[in-house]
Amino acid sequence: MSVFTKKKDENFMAWYLDIVRRAQVVDSRTEVKGANVLMANGYEIWDRMKRILDEKFYVTEHKNMYFPLFIPDKFIEMESTHFEGFVPEVAYVTHAGKKKLEEKFALRPTSETIMYHMYSQWIRAYTDMPLKVNQWCNIIRIDTKDTKPLLRDREFQWTEAHTCHATPEEAVKQVEESMWIYGSFFDECCLPYLITKRPKYDTFPGALYSIAYDAPLTDGKTLQIGTTHNLDQGFAKVFNIRFQKEDGSHDYAYQTCYGLSTRVIAAVISVHGDDRGLILPPYLAPLQVVIVPILFKGKEEMVDKESKAILEKIKNANLRVKYDVSEKTSGFKFNEYELIGVPVRVEIGPKEVEKGGVTLARRDTKERIFVETDKIIETIRELFDKITEELKDRAKKLLEESISDANTYEELEKKFKGRNPGFVRTNWCGDVECADLIKEKLKAEIRGTLYGEDEKPFGLCVICTEEAQEVAYISKAY
Amino acid sequence: MSVFTKKKDENFMAWYLDIVRRAQVVDSRTEVKGANVLMANGYEIWDRMKRILDEKFYVTEHKNMYFPLFIPDKFIEMESTHFEGFVPEVAYVTHAGKKKLEEKFALRPTSETIMYHMYSQWIRAYTDMPLKVNQWCNIIRIDTKDTKPLLRDREFQWTEAHTCHATPEEAVKQVEESMWIYGSFFDECCLPYLITKRPKYDTFPGALYSIAYDAPLTDGKTLQIGTTHNLDQGFAKVFNIRFQKEDGSHDYAYQTCYGLSTRVIAAVISVHGDDRGLILPPYLAPLQVVIVPILFKGKEEMVDKESKAILEKIKNANLRVKYDVSEKTSGFKFNEYELIGVPVRVEIGPKEVEKGGVTLARRDTKERIFVETDKIIETIRELFDKITEELKDRAKKLLEESISDANTYEELEKKFKGRNPGFVRTNWCGDVECADLIKEKLKAEIRGTLYGEDEKPFGLCVICTEEAQEVAYISKAY
Numbered sequence: 002m003s004v005f006t007k008k009k010d011e012n013f014m015a016w017y018l019d020i021v022r023r024a025q026v027v028d029s030r031t032e033v034k035g036a037n038v039l040m041a042n043g044y045e046i047w048d049r050m051k052r053i054l055d056e057k058f059y060v061t062e063h064k065n066m067y068f069p070l071f072i073p074d075k076f077i078e079m080e081s082t083h084f085e086g087f088v089p090e091v092a093y094v095t096h097a098g099k100k101k102l103e104e105k106f107a108l109r110p111t112s113e114t115i116m117y118h119m120y121s122q123w124i125r126a127y128t129d130m131p132l133k134v135n136q137w138c139n140i141i142r143i144d145t146k147d148t149k150p151l152l153r154d155r156e157f158q159w160t161e162a163h164t165c166h167a168t169p170e171e172a173v174k175q176v177e178e179s180m181w182i183y184g185s186f187f188d189e190c191c192l193p194y195l196i197t198k199r200p201k202y203d204t205f206p207g208a209l210y211s212i213a214y215d216a217p218l219t220d221g222k223t224l225q226i227g228t229t230h231n232l233d234q235g236f237a238k239v240f241n242i243r244f245q246k247e248d249g250s251h252d253y254a255y256q257t258c259y260g261l262s263t264r265v266i267a268a269v270i271s272v273h274g275d276d277r278g279l280i281l282p283p284y285l286a287p288l289q290v291v292i293v294p295i296l297f298k299g300k301e302e303m304v305d306k307e308s309k310a311i312l313e314k315i316k317n318a319n320l321r322v323k324y325d326v327s328e329k330t331s332g333f334k335f336n337e338y339e340l341i342g343v344p345v346r347v348e349i350g351p352k353e354v355e356k357g358g359v360t361l362a363r364r365d366t367k368e369r370i371f372v373e374t375d376k377i378i379e380t381i382r383e384l385f386d387k388i389t390e391e392l393k394d395r396a397k398k399l400l401e402e403s404i405s406d407a408n409t410y411e412e413l414e415k416k417f418k419g420r421n422p423g424f425v426r427t428n429w430c431g432d433v434e435c436a437d438l439i440k441e442k443l444k445a446e447i448r449g450t451l452y453g454e455d456e457k458p459f460g461l462c463v464i465c466t467e468e469a470q471e472v473a474y475i476s477k478a479y
Numbered sequence: 480m481s482v483f484t485k486k487k488d489e490n491f492m493a494w495y496l497d498i499v500r501r502a503q504v505v506d507s508r509t510e511v512k513g514a515n516v517l518m519a520n521g522y523e524i525w526d527r528m529k530r531i532l533d534e535k536f537y538v539t540e541h542k543n544m545y546f547p548l549f550i551p552d553k554f555i556e557m558e559s560t561h562f563e564g565f566v567p568e569v570a571y572v573t574h575a576g577k578k579k580l581e582e583k584f585a586l587r588p589t590s591e592t593i594m595y596h597m598y599s600q601w602i603r604a605y606t607d608m609p610l611k612v613n614q615w616c617n618i619i620r621i622d623t624k625d626t627k628p629l630l631r632d633r634e635f636q637w638t639e640a641h642t643c644h645a646t647p648e649e650a651v652k653q654v655e656e657s658m659w660i661y662g663s664f665f666d667e668c669c670l671p672y673l674i675t676k677r678p679k680y681d682t683f684p685g686a687l688y689s690i691a692y693d694a695p696l697t698d699g700k701t702l703q704i705g706t707t708h709n710l711d712q713g714f715a716k717v718f719n720i721r722f723q724k725e726d727g728s729h730d731y732a733y734q735t736c737y738g739l740s741t742r743v744i745a746a747v748i749s750v751h752g753d754d755r756g757l758i759l760p761p762y763l764a765p766l767q768v769v770i771v772p773i774l775f776k777g778k779e780e781m782v783d784k785e786s787k788a789i790l791e792k793i794k795n796a797n798l799r800v801k802y803d804v805s806e807k808t809s810g811f812k813f814n815e816y817e818l819i820g821v822p823v824r825v826e827i828g829p830k831e832v833e834k835g836g837v838t839l840a841r842r843d844t845k846e847r848i849f850v851e852t853d854k855i856i857e858t859i860r861e862l863f864d865k866i867t868e869e870l871k872d873r874a875k876k877l878l879e880e881s882i883s884d885a886n887t888y889e890e891l892e893k894k895f896k897g898r899n900p901g902f903v904r905t906n907w908c909g910d911v912e913c914a915d916l917i918k919e920k921l922k923a924e925i926r927g928t929l930y931g932e933d934e935k936p937f938g939l940c941v942i943c944t945e946e947a948q949e950v951a952y953i954s955k956a957y
Contacts, residue, residue, distance in 0.1 A: 036547035069514035097621035143575035
């Protein structure tokens with residue numbers, strides 16, 4: 002049974018659009034296409050993601066800063082190669098009131114240009130580096146494709162980090178640091194992900210190479226949830242980020258950048274949600290525990306008194322808890338808190354009070370256990386860890402099951418016939434023509450090759466049957 | 480002696496522009512007028528302010544959400560009265576790439592319209608209220624006056640809360656709750672402020688009344704650092720926020736809103752900073768403690784070892800601390816950390832090591848004391864509280880000294896002659912004509928009357944010498 006119009010397995014997108022709205026994550030009735038309200042639940046999840054990442058930025062010595070939304074058009078012209086793909090999506094501000102502005106401004110579709118304009122003023126010598134700056138901000142892209150809340154928005158929130166280094170080796174190390182930051186973050190979000198190096202033709206404009214984090218979803222499609230780029234000196238030369246080396250000679254800075262957005266929320270919802278609502282990792286959940294009193298005539302006071310005592314206990318343990326005293330039935334409340342993904346429900350009725358404890362119900366497995374009062378906090382904490390571990394296991398299993406091999410084109414074609422097969426691992430000659438044929442015939446894309454692992458081809462190129470150079474991962478992506 | 484081009488007392492604005500740049504709060508070399516980089520120091524201060532306010536929003540049950548930056552032009556037309564003052568400042572997006580958009584969008588100069596459009600879809604019955612929503616976001620106003628970092632920007636960060644209630648009494652209570660939230664927040668920021676009810680003609684368009692928080696600065700001008708508005712049913716009628724009451728009848732929601740921006744950072748800098756740099760309340764300071772080793776030949780290792788041990792001690796106490804091992808001289812380091820406003824400096828030299836302790840130096844008073852190693856944490860914590868209390872005292876004193884009385888127009892005129900006198904308390908008939916004369920002749924403004932305190936006039940209207948209705952506070956404002 003599903004509380005939604007469609008079951009997740011039946012019609013994933015209908016389920017998704019229903020759950021984000023009903024679980025108070027997003028409301029898209031704004032009359033602004035592709036720009037939605039991030040509701041309290043969605044906002045809070047993003048805020049917790051921010052804290053997790055900020056902690057990692059802190060230990061790796063990134064500085065948070067905020068740069069202007071407006072980008073002078075001339076900066077965009079300076080980086081015409083970089084912006085070529087973006088241009089149709091770039092929003093332009095041309096007027097203040099009824100008055101035309103002397104100069105039109107772009108709204109950031111990404112912040113390389115404005116940030117690197119500043120970097121060129123900040124960096125003089127090798128001692129000014131590494132410079133590692135992160136920005137949390139809203140991004141504007143007037144995407145012409147179908148917009149979908151959190152998956153494809155015209156305005157969305159993201160984090161973008163941009164770094165400068167004195168040597169190419171340090172830039173490579175930074176790419177790897179970013180992979181640790183994002184990887185360990187995705188782990189904390191209990192997400193499955195594959196890290197690939199994108200094919201040359203799919204590299205971020207201006208970058209030496211691009212690394213992407215793709216999450217397999219339960220419908221067999223994949224979702225790009227983050228990217229890291231080794232920018233080498235391309236931008237530094239255009240924006241003149243030049244520095245003096247220890248030996249007195251000059252060079253341009255070696256740069257990297259990496260970003261991820263509220264899409265990660267979409268991934269968590271999609272991977273773990275079920276037909277009753279959200280399932281959230283406990284440390285990410287806005288509300289971690291809800292206390293629902295089970296009322297029987299004449300015993301209300303006793304139950305209320307005990308519930309309040311338990312509420313205080315849980316609050317004092319610094320957990321995010323609510324005691325729902327509203328007049329709705331307990332069945333209604335159970336549904337409501339399952340919908341928004343509260344990881345643990347505490348049920349307190351006359352039976353529990355008499356037995357000197359409470360019943361704890363897990364959102365993810367629906368499992369219910371009786372716990373004595375003095376063991377409540379300890380047990381909730383253990384449950385949080387257990388839930389987290391089990392969600393991670395589910396993610397790991399989903400990733401493993403999402404990857405399958407195709408030795409021939411026939412096998413590959415069959416996998417994509419009438420369904421989405423997750424990642425298909427196959428052999429590729431490396432030519433863009435073969436990649437184009439895959440796109441054309443299967444409406445699927447080569448995501449890339451595993452980063453840092455030199456997988457040996459196990460057959461000929463699946464398209465042209467010439468010698469394969471790489472083991473490529475193919476999927477249909479959102 | 481000042482480390483800045485101008486002393487604070489000599490030329491406040493020159494000092495201010497110098498300190499915000501050099502203390503790494505703001506960099507305005509963006510080539511976008513009025514839109515600056517909030518540097519690491521500025522960003523971190525704002526982030527801590529956010530946390531303080533979020534804690535207060537949490538206990539008062541506000542929900543954080545995020546609404547679109549783009550506002551459909553028709554919403555603005557619906558609220559033409561409200562927007563009249565804003566229109567020349569409203570930025571419009573008209574193009575995506577080279578393509579003209581079918582519909583132009585305003586960039587939020589404030590979010591009433593888009594938020595209330597959503598509220599009308601969320602509120603059906605009295606049980607849906609109170610609705611208390613807060614938004615942290617960037618705001619765009621193409622201000623035509625001189626822009627000044629944090630004081631008057633074209634893009635700035637702010638918090639805006641918007642509430643709905645079932646009765647006018649609850650709206651009044653909400654106004655007062657907002658005054659507690661903002662008041663206690665300003666207290667934690669060690670800021671002086673006067674709360675006044677703005678004159679009728681200076682009320683927020685569409686509001687029943689407006690309350691403003693004005694901080695006196697040391698140059699005798701004042702700075703509005705926040706506002707609260709009782710909106711009554713004006714917006715609710717335009718946006719159709721209609722609800723069913725308990726008795727079955729219908730009414731429009733009673734609304735309030737309140738906001739404050741990164742101007743608060745400007746206030747903290749301006750009130751407490753001195754000719755050596757920032758002075759920050761310890762709980763707001765990005766870096767709270769810096770350890771500077773005092774090196775003598777042959778004793779470097781001993782000092783370094785002890786410094787590292789102290790660093791660990793302070794880190795473990797959850798204080799934000801840095802140990803500066805760079806090759807700069809200790810004098811240079813002292814200046815650098817005074818400039819960015821680190822509240823407590825720990826000096827460790829051979830003498831300190833021999834005596835089994837450290838020297839602690841306060842940023843605000845420059846006072847230095849020797850403390851034994853096992854008392855360090857305790858003493859730093861005590862110092863933080865002491866510094867906070869003393870900054871609050873300074874703020875209180877500044878406010879008290881900023882207020883003076885004028886019984887006649889001659890007295891009033893004299894106060895504004897060649898200087899800025901803070902708030903001048905005087906008698907006013909309440910007519911806008913007299914207020915206009917004050918504006919014209921003194922280039923000063925009536926800020927309002929004390930909120931909630933019915934001050935009795937102590938003379939005739941200072942302008943027309945008719946009977947006075949109110950005791951008004953006049954100042955020159957930024």
